Amino acid sequence: MASAPISLSTHCCSSSSAYSNSSSIWSHQNPINFPFPAASPKPKYASLQFKGNAFPNVVFMQDGAWTATVAGLENEAPSKNLKDGLTSVALPKEKNQIGNFDVNDDKSTVSITVVGASGDLAKKKIFPALFALYYEDCLPEHFTIFGYARSKMTDAELRDMVSRTLTCRIDKRENCGEKMEQFLQRCFYHSGQYDSQENFAELDKALKEHEAGRVSNRLFYLSIPPNIFVDAVKCASLSATASAGWTRVIVEKPFGRDSESSAALTKSLKQYLTEDQIFRIDHYLGKELVENLSVLRFSNLIFEPLWSRQYIRNVQLIFSEDFGTEGRGGYFDHYGIMRDIMQNHLLQILALFAMETPVSLDAEDIRNEKVKVLRSMRPIRADDVIIGQYKSHTKGGVSYPGYTDDKTVPKDSLTPTFAAAALFIDNARWDGVPFLMKAGKALHDKRAEIRVQFRNVPGNLYNRNSGTDLDQATNELVIRVQPDEAIYLKINNKVPGLGMRLDQSNLNLLYKARYSKEIPDAYERLLLDAVEGERRLFIRSDELDAAWALFTPVLKNLEENRKVPEYYPYGSRGPVGAHYLAARYNVKWGDLGVDE
Numbered sequence: 001m002a003s004a005p006i007s008l009s010t011h012c013c014s015s016s017s018a019y020s021n022s023s024s025i026w027s028h029q030n031p032i033n034f035p036f037p038a039a040s041p042k043p044k045y046a047s048l049q050f051k052g053n054a055f056p057n058v059v060f061m062q063d064g065a066w067t068a069t070v071a072g073l074e075n076e077a078p079s080k081n082l083k084d085g086l087t088s089v090a091l092p093k094e095k096n097q098i099g100n101f102d103v104n105d106d107k108s109t110v111s112i113t114v115v116g117a118s119g120d121l122a123k124k125k126i127f128p129a130l131f132a133l134y135y136e137d138c139l140p141e142h143f144t145i146f147g148y149a150r151s152k153m154t155d156a157e158l159r160d161m162v163s164r165t166l167t168c169r170i171d172k173r174e175n176c177g178e179k180m181e182q183f184l185q186r187c188f189y190h191s192g193q194y195d196s197q198e199n200f201a202e203l204d205k206a207l208k209e210h211e212a213g214r215v216s217n218r219l220f221y222l223s224i225p226p227n228i229f230v231d232a233v234k235c236a237s238l239s240a241t242a243s244a245g246w247t248r249v250i251v252e253k254p255f256g257r258d259s260e261s262s263a264a265l266t267k268s269l270k271q272y273l274t275e276d277q278i279f280r281i282d283h284y285l286g287k288e289l290v291e292n293l294s295v296l297r298f299s300n301l302i303f304e305p306l307w308s309r310q311y312i313r314n315v316q317l318i319f320s321e322d323f324g325t326e327g328r329g330g331y332f333d334h335y336g337i338m339r340d341i342m343q344n345h346l347l348q349i350l351a352l353f354a355m356e357t358p359v360s361l362d363a364e365d366i367r368n369e370k371v372k373v374l375r376s377m378r379p380i381r382a383d384d385v386i387i388g389q390y391k392s393h394t395k396g397g398v399s400y401p402g403y404t405d406d407k408t409v410p411k412d413s414l415t416p417t418f419a420a421a422a423l424f425i426d427n428a429r430w431d432g433v434p435f436l437m438k439a440g441k442a443l444h445d446k447r448a449e450i451r452v453q454f455r456n457v458p459g460n461l462y463n464r465n466s467g468t469d470l471d472q473a474t475n476e477l478v479i480r481v482q483p484d485e486a487i488y489l490k491i492n493n494k495v496p497g498l499g500m501r502l503d504q505s506n507l508n509l510l511y512k513a514r515y516s517k518e519i520p521d522a523y524e525r526l527l528l529d530a531v532e533g534e535r536r537l538f539i540r541s542d543e544l545d546a547a548w549a550l551f552t553p554v555l556k557n558l559e560e561n562r563k564v565p566e567y568y569p570y571g572s573r574g575p576v577g578a579h580y581l582a583a584r585y586n587v588k589w590g591d592l593g594v595d596e
């Protein structure tokens with residue numbers, strides 16, 4: 001009998017489960033596990049035996065995805081190309097049930113509740129990401145989305161609010177309006193207090209009506225200020241937990257503001273949830289180029305051998321925004337840029353960048369390696385941190401406000417809106433290599449990038465011909481996370497012609513030139529992973545503890561000594577102190593070079 005390949009995942013873009021050592025094909029009720037020994041390479045072919053013997057099946061890896069060969073489906077099932085080399089075949093009704101595995105699992109449902117649905121993040125990121133997943137057929141067949149907040153709203157008003165931020169960015173040609181309408185019909189709203197078990201019990205009742213007797217799986221997204229996380233978790237867990245399926249909670253940052261408050265938050269959350277149910281989000285981990293870091297390093301022989309103190313002179317992690325804290329000053333003043341960006345987004349990138357090869361791509365193996373990096377880090381010296389705060393500035397007749405001009409910020413606030421720091425990893429691979437971080441708001445441009453500056457070529461033959469100082473013109477690998485995602489490598493090259501003159505040129509992988517498909521928003525990837533129970537891109541509690549253990553002492557030092565930030569004009573390149581800090585370690589910031 002000939003055979004047709006089908007995707008066993010009900011998710012078109014399910015990539016994550018293919019990473020797991022013990023992969024579980026997505027099905028709430030009937031997960032199928034592949035218990036490969038952790039250290040062994042993944043097999044190319046695996047045989048999957050379903051209960052019952054309805055069809056002979058073979059599962060094989062194709063483009064990183066699990067697919068199955070189901071005999072006898074050719075010519076009778078409409079197929080759809082999901083991604084390169086992977087085809088999904090909708091099974092005819094009578095063949096939906098393969099043995100004990102229900103391909104179009106009709107008996108379970110996923111309810112996603114956005115707690116704080118009236119807020120900025122929900123509107124800007126969460127609902128649009130859910131729509132994008134729906135548009136790409138990545139959500140399960142039966143799903144419902146509920147908005148929950150104190151504001152009074154009807155379903156229609158929620159839909160109206162949500163519809164204003166939905167965009168058909170994926171493929172403008174294909175019936176987007178229709179899809180939007182279908183999506184909105186699956187969105188509902190329930191108004192309630194965050195600390196009312198009664199209100200959550202009403203939500204539970206409303207969810208049950210939509211779940212219509214199916215096995216319910218519930219995802220709560222806490223898109224609310226951190227001081228009400230625990231109240232909401234308590235009420236959700238006591239009054240609205242899924243009765244038969246899983247219950248998961250996505251917790252937004254900030255996870256505390258130092259070691260003590262973070263530990264207290266974790267302790268409180270764990271009164272109601274197990275660690276496995278808590279999905280601490282760091283949306284930078286969902287960004288395409290951050291996700292690609294490990295691929296770049298571990299699947300290209302040319303990079304991994306260079307990834308150490310032997311060849312790398314310094315690593316720079318740079319975040320800048322060309323706007324201030326507009327609208328979020330109240331939140332920001334309590335945290336500052338080091339907690340807002342460095343302790344989480346930049347530190348997470350650093351850990352991924354510097355970790356040893358994990359045993360596998362399984363979430364726990366990756367997080368084990370990241371936590372080792374974090375725990376190997378040298379305490380940050382207060383001298384190795386410089387802080388700044390933006391002040392008002394007028395340019396081209398336009399006047400830009402200073403940080404303390406924000407009405408929600410105290411006039412005498414010393415909260416840093418800019419910081420640069422030198423960090424070190426005291427292990428054999430990275431001993432002595434400065435990892436320089438720089439993060440700031442209201443700077444001259446918006447970017448997030450990783451810069452790897454390599455050592456100079458010893459005894460360089462071309463020193464005389466170059467016309468430039470080859471000690472300075474060393475190779476630099478730049479991973480531009482945003483905007484305009486790119487990976488480029490600066491090399492020394494001969495300028496064409498009869499002479500022998502060198503210049504620096506780029507080997508350039510610009511994503512928009514290479515790939516036509518638009519890059520998904522980080523929240524799409526993370527929401528999909530949370531629905532699928534994939535934890536690789538979420539922060540485990542020991543990672544969080546290690547991150548706070550690193551930053552808490554230096555933050556306390558700066559705050560107790562009321563260190564005054566260096567003021568920099570809105571829209572400038574930031575305080576000069578950042579240059580002195582880099583110079584102390586013989587480093588020049590790559591983003592401020594002449595060709596940047």
Ligand code: NDP
Nearest residue numbers: 116118119120121122149150151223224225226252253254
């Ligand atoms: P908002 O300040 O917009 O708050 C979300 C909702 O929570 C509000 O609409 C409001 O709903 C309710 N709320 C606000 N303040 C209080 C309060 N003091 N007591 C009780 N309820 C309150 O937050 P965001 O949407 O900006 O962010 C949500 C979470 O995500 C926060 O933890 C934030 O730190 C984090 N985050 C936000 C980002 C962003 O870009 N906005 C980026 C990264 C993280 P209602 O009054 O209707 O109940």
Ligand code: BG6
Nearest residue numbers: 253283321340341345448482522
């Ligand atoms: C958030 C910070 O975590 O990340 C914000 O709280 C910051 O201050 C934002 O603006 C940046 O995210 P992105 O994805 O726009 O770079």
